[in-house]
Amino acid sequence: MIVEFESRAELFDRLVGEVQKRNMFPEDRYEIAALLESMGWNDGRVGEKFGMHDVFELADAIWEQIQQRVVVTPFEPPPKRDLTYMIVELSKSFLRGVIFALPMAISVLSMLTLKFSLWSYEFLSVELATCIAIGTILSFIVVGGYTQAIARRGFFYLFQGYYNMGRKVTFKFIRLGYITCLITCVLIYGFNLIFNIFPSNMFIYIVLYFFFLTSIWLSVTVMYILRRELTFTGLIILGIILVYILMSYTPLDIIFSQLISIFFVSVVGMVLAVHYFRLAERKEEKGIAPQLPRMSITIYSVMPYFVYGFLYFFFLFVDRINAWSAHEWYMPYFIWFRGEYELGLDFALLALMIPLGVSEVIVHKLMLDMEDAQKRYWGSETESMNRHFRKVYYKMIAVIGTASVASGAIVWKGLFMANDKYIEFAGKPLIREDTVTEFVFIVSVASYVILAVALMNAVILFSLSQADLVNRSIIPAVVANMVVGFLLSRWFDYHYAIFGLLVGSIIFATLTTIQMLRVLKKLDYYLYAAN
Known part of the structure; x- marks a missing residue:
């Protein structure tokens, strides 16, 4: 019995330590109970390990233990990060964003050469x-x-x-x-x-x-x-x-x-x-082995992100479905692949490589700054903090916008400059003037430049656990993409479906920007909720 008591005492002390790793100063017993449940503790496991009735009884015991450990610590400014550290961290972020798009670039290059x-x-x-x-x-x-x-x-x-x-x-x-x-x-x-x-x-x-x-x-x-x-x-x-x-x-x-x-x-x-x-x-690290929460709880917690994943890829491809299903004089099947349309979209995707890298950098820097701000600002200075990050966000919009436009211009100019070289190599141009491919390429480059802003906003909102706000923004964008592309591809010609992507990207970027500004007005609340 003594050994069992000592074992429970050790386990209890380790559990208190793990709770305090999550939050050094929990608000109350109920926050501790929520932390315990997120760590995989349930009533059955509490009864087995500690002989207690439920999670709330264990939370009460941990609360009392933490109150005995409470000490007053002086306010410490956030650690200063030197220039070398920031350059290394931001370079890693940029490369991470670019590398994520690298397989796409390799596939396009392979098509051009092989x-x-x-x-x-x-x-x-x-x-x-x-x-x-x-x-x-x-x-x-x-x-x-x-x-x-x-x-x-x-x-x-x-x-x-x-x-x-x-x-x-x-x-x-x-x-x-x-x-x-x-x-x-x-x-x-x-x-x-x-x-x-x-x-x-x-x-x-x-x-x-x-x-x-x-x-x-x-x-x-x-x-x-x-x-x-x-x-x-x-x-x-x-x-x-x-x-x-x-x-x-x-x-x-x-x-x-x-x-x-x-x-x-x-x-x-x-x-x-x-x-x-x-x-x-x-x-x-070896310690208390947490258990996964019930799958139903996990599914509930990730459902907004699951919905976004479905909507995002549907958004990217619905214009193709509209274009390929538009009936012309010869349509052997309900959907009929249009190579000229697809080629223009594939080339335009290259314009996203640099913005993705830049987005990783500025979002990573923003998250570091928000982490520091929670130590740098007093509770009475929340309005000042919120104003500061609104100004930072405006600068981020300017940076990602400039990077996106520059990337689109580089891809646009570079592709047409490469035409002569490609004619020598393959005997034909990459993109012929006044063709469907050129038309789709130009409109889709503009679409992806705008989409880069929306994706940056989405990443920030996800970081603040606000997936629902992203979904509220992408649903109207999906509907607009589908309706505009369908109508234009039926009223005019199939390749006018690309304007659905353009309109949808504008709506997605606009609505996520509005959501970001609303969040930044009450950033202190959203930071607290995210933590």
Whole structure:
């Protein structure tokens, strides 16, 4: 009995320490109870470990213990970060943002030089291009919510050093992602069987690309939260090399070469995801092993982020759906791939690389400043703090706006300057003047420049745990994108669907900016709520 008492006492002391790591001075017993529940404690576990009735009884005991430990500490200014430290940290943030977009740039470069990438090919028939495009879009839309949920909940545990819990919750969402993928395959098979939208040979290709690309996106998210983005870039390069080898040295055609390579990348990506988590778990400090909260609670907490992931990718692709489904004189299927339209969008995506890097830098700097501000400002100075960060935000808008416009101009000018060189290399221009590709490229560059501002706002609001405000902004943007693109593509020509993306980006950027200004007016409240 003495040993059991001593064991409970040790466990209790460690638990008090862990609660105080979360919040050195909890507001009351109820905040302690909430902290305990977030750490995986429930009534059953409390009874088993401490012989108490419920979480609230344990919270009362911890509250009393903390009150006995309370000491008065002098106000300390935040630590000063020297110039070298800030340069290193901000450089890391910039590279992190750029590296995240690097696979996209590599895929475009591969198409320009090799005529193929991991899941595209310049000389594909329109039927096969349609299959790959539908499979790709489905993979992003279906898995988009799960990638956001993994990023949100995975970071939540990894930031606290709970790598084991991070791995468990991440792979729970990955399993749900695969289940959703399989259910989607069954549903679209049934739909296609009833309405005969596509012939069976096309449908098989749609499902194969959809399933394997879904697996790739799920593994990429794990690498992102574990800060292994370069690994995914390496996998994309390796996959492209494998496609080249299979095409050049085996009897396989491009489709089977790509499917084998995508399967290889998806399997290796998932194996590496498990391996990297295992390595990360070795860093975890041993102590009280928290339990995951019930899955229903976890799903409820990440649902706004899940919804955003779905809406965001639907927003990115709805203009394509409008353009490809606009009927002309020859439409063998409900959706018919338009290569000229897609090419303009792909080139324009390059304009997002620099803004993504800049956004990482200025948002990282903002979060550091907000952390310091909570130590630098007294409670009576909240209005002064809020005004300060509103001024900082205006500067951020100017920086991201300038970077986006500059990036768009560089890509625009660079692409047209490269035309002559590409004619020498490939015998034809990248973009012909007065074509659909040039038109879509110009409008989509403008769209992505504006979208960069909206994405910066979204990241800040997510950092303050205000996902609902982001969703309130993106829903009208999605509706506008869908309606404007649909109407213009039917009234005029299919490529006018790109104006849906432009209008939607303007609305998304405007509404998130309004939400940001509202938050910054009461920043002290939102910082308290986020903590």
